[in-house]
Amino acid sequence: MRCICHPSLRRFARYLRMLGIDTACLPEETWTQMATGTEKVIFFTNGSSVSPPEGAYRITALRVRDQAREARRIVHPYICREQILSRCLDCNDTLLPVARNEVEHKVPEHVFHEIDTFTSCPSCGKIYWRGTHSAAMESLISDIFGIPPEDL
Numbered sequence: 314m315r316c317i318c319h320p321s322l323r324r325f326a327r328y329l330r331m332l333g334i335d336t337a338c339l340p341e342e343t344w345t346q347m348a349t350g351t352e353k354v355i356f357f358t359n360g361s362s363v364s365p366p367e368g369a370y371r372i373t374a375l376r377v378r379d380q381a382r383e384a385r386r387i388v389h390p391y392i393c394r395e396q397i398l399s400r401c402l403d404c405n406d407t408l409l410p411v412a413r414n415e416v417e418h419k420v421p422e423h424v425f426h427e428i429d430t431f432t433s434c435p436s437c438g439k440i441y442w443r444g445t446h447s448a449a450m451e452s453l454i455s456d457i458f459g460i461p462p463e464d465l
């Protein structure tokens with residue numbers, strides 16, 4: 314399953330990527346061709362869309378947390394615990410493990426000393442690690458998507 318979002322839902326798309334869901338932001342004109350493959354595609358459009366494509370879910374909330382809550386029921390069956398925090402929030406690429414010595418000068422010094430495991434995005438090179446940032450994301454995920462923190 315993958316999700317395609319209206320370009321106005323860019324921040325909402327990052328929330329879906331946080332969950333590990335393959336999520337792209339594309340103009341509505343391109344959606345018809347995106348739905349032709351065998352893979353299930355869920356489309357999310359915004360409240361101002363005049364003629365949303367058939368089967369698209371219309372997200373009406375303006376605040377990103379409320380948008381995520383609106384989509385909770387739709388995406389919940391596709392949330393896989395192992396996939397959470399496995400994608401680049403910017404590029405949607407799957408993060409790959411990176412050797413600790415390769416990140417030494419790319420992350421803050423205290424992070425390098427405190428954290429053992431790092432991943433990076435093959436597209437933009439951004440380095441990710443389980444630290445305060447992901448702890449905040451995990452509590453956000455459990456709050457919005459109703460996943461117990463122990464399952465993250």
Ligand SMILES: [Zn+2]
Pocket residue numbers: 401402403404405406434435436437438439
């Ligand atoms: Zn990236």
